[in-house]
Amino acid sequence: MEIKKRVELLAPAGNMEKLKTAFHFGADACFVGGSAFNLRGMSSNFKNKELKEAVDYVHSLGKKIYVTLNIFAHNTEIEYMPRFIKKLDEFGVDAVIVADLGVFQMVRQYAPNLKIHVSTQANNTNWMSVKTWKDMGAKRVILAREMSLKEIKTIREKVPDVEIEVFIHGAMCMAYSGRCLLSNYFTNRDANRGICAQDCRWNYKVIAEGHEETGAHDIVENEEGTYMFNAKDLCSIEFIDKVLETGVDSLKIEGRMKSIYYNSTVVKQYKRALDNYYSGNYEYNPDWLKELKTISHRQYSNGFYLGPTSEKDQNYETGLSYSQTYRLVANVLEKVDTNKYKIQIRNKVYATETLELVRPIGDAVKFKVENFLNTKNDEFQEYVNPNTIAIIETDVEMGPMDLIRIKLPEGQSDSDMDTTEF
Template sequence: MEGLLFKPSYRGKRVRLSKPELLAPAGNLEKLKFAVHYGADAVYIGGQKYGLRSNADNFSFEEMREGVEFAAKYGAKVFVATNIYVHNEDIEGIEEYLRHLYDAGIAAIIAADPAIIDVAQRAVPGLEVHLSTQQSTLNWQAVKFWKEEGLPRVVLGREASLEEIAEIKNQVEIEIEAFIHGAMCSSISGRCVLSNHFTDRDSNRGGCCQSCRWKYDLFEDAGGQDSEHKESSTGNAMARFPLFEEEDPAFTMGSKDLCMLEHIPDLIEVGIDSFKIEGRMKSIHYVATVVNVYRQAIDAYFEDPEHYVLRPEWLEELNKAANRPLNTGFFYDIPDHEDHIYEPKDKAAPYDFAGLVLEYDETDKTAVIQQRNFFAKGQEIEFFGPNGTFFKQTVQEMWDEDGLPLEAARHPLQRIRMKVDFPVAYFDMMRRKH
């Protein structure tokens, strides 16, 4: 059967391996379409309520229906995160909300709080429930508990190692979903309360302000240990002096991002059923690039497992969308001081999404591009797409919709016809280096 093979697993036991699901984030409807078009088997989104990304462009029920219909054309599924921890005032309305999700065609919800899980199983039995990583599930007995509660899939805590995943798969017959790429939490998978204290935004109700990414410094009160509430003769709070020199940079406490691209065989052979990419708040360029790379790597492994080789160009592609330094999280060891970012050197992705291919004319070798970011004649650009498109060229001749020549594409969503060096296809992307 296609997508199945037999070989030694991560711990040496000969098992049947099936191609894992590639699960991508989608912060809005457009990102959903890009994720699916670039190779995702499923996408997870947020609705207007009960999700942990309150700042994302979350989906209305109408947008969910459109997303489900689009995904179905590609054989993909749509999941909805309902993964907040519920307070009393959140309880009213859960059942109605879940029924709307089911009516919209949502395949499953991702939930952490037993209140939501219970309502879903009791009132909307056709709606599948996956246990969220917010439950920080890390051992096979906990996984077994949730299986006995009727859940078909558990999203493990990011702190699970490959050895622990192997033991879970050996002990419990259940689908396991694990994060394999994206941001990591400096706390235990979202249990941080810094956000609550600093900004009154609850991390476990969708309001995390990412306090660990802020810049911090250390100061000393001028009046000593008892001076915290004292005032100077002018009525102002007592002065505070930095403990370090002014030229010393402030520090952050954020973790490096997770990247398991170099370890695809281990992830597959340990038996992980769903490879999850983090990033509902990330850009279209990020989603398309990361999904495209992992799609290629997974497919290449199953084409010839015995001769699978990591391609250097895959890592190069990921780095074009990376925001932070990368590591392997908890999969092989416990992260230490080298796995955190102390100096605020976070960089924006080095490439911008410059344009989207809408049409290609084989006769005159031109493409109609929808502008997404400024680009101009003489600049080097790259084209890439889910069907293998990849090449660099210099922007040459281009014209507006009236056929008038252009020196630069300045207007968002402007349709531009331009010369291209090689064939391109609908939904290929054009990017430009900063």
């Protein structure tokens, strides 16, 4: 029997907590932003010291860490780049993610042994581009998101000796990734610097030049408004077996700015699907998608993978299209005594509510507590507020970095901080 090489499950990590959570829930590798030159201007990112700690932590697990260096650099940034490149090399990062040809060349020059992954921002949509990057020294090419599985398979066949990475989950742009200037024009926030204002989710109207007094006119899509650019999120869980059959090496999850609940859930469900696939008896489990619907998302679509996109891949009804059926209320810090656990509260929660423990393996486990012991005032409380450390008593076994969630009442929805990731 042919033994298939297991694909890498690559998770986003906007900070150290997200990084640790992603690995706890089963990621094989994480991508992070350093203190400069990446597309997450608003993400907390990693300062040099933290980055070094992160590299050491990830390597102690035997896993990998990649650092984004994928801005399109302007002249003023070029002089600072070599120092940063050398630092990343010194820290021992497993690869840098690069989009700009000049940056690519500088990595080759200043850190010749540092592996380079070509960013999706470089918009590689054909095998000749992929081969060219490979010939120039790239270890991996992250394909454009705007491709079908058939095209990806052809690239794999034509260029077998380079690693290929594809996005499997997360937000999409209405333009080729990174080639949209809506945010730059309207808000002076550059998507290529990770501070996109999500202008594609806005409701648009028309104002007639010279007749401004007539006001803004609807461009009629429907009675809800005109959300003509508002792409749904990519979710490939229902056809992940077909993605794997293209022969790609790495599956990337978008969302460095999303919450630990988002990160843990997406990693866990795709890992479950991969475990199932590599068991040799692949069978799609609808629970994977059900769980992915518990996190903040804008309705899911297949992206470009299964064929041309249509109106079904856009949300024309509203820009506030998030839905999320569960809320993270705490993360487990440690076991402090028999059946007693110290937890960090993220959202207000009452002891009357039914809690659910989310662990890396297995279904969520429902449980209840009688009260919360607030460690600050040493009082037993019926509810606890965010940013509180509390002790709970339960016979449900839990471990550090497990998460506790509650189901939101019907019709209520939260949303994570959200911008589109490249």
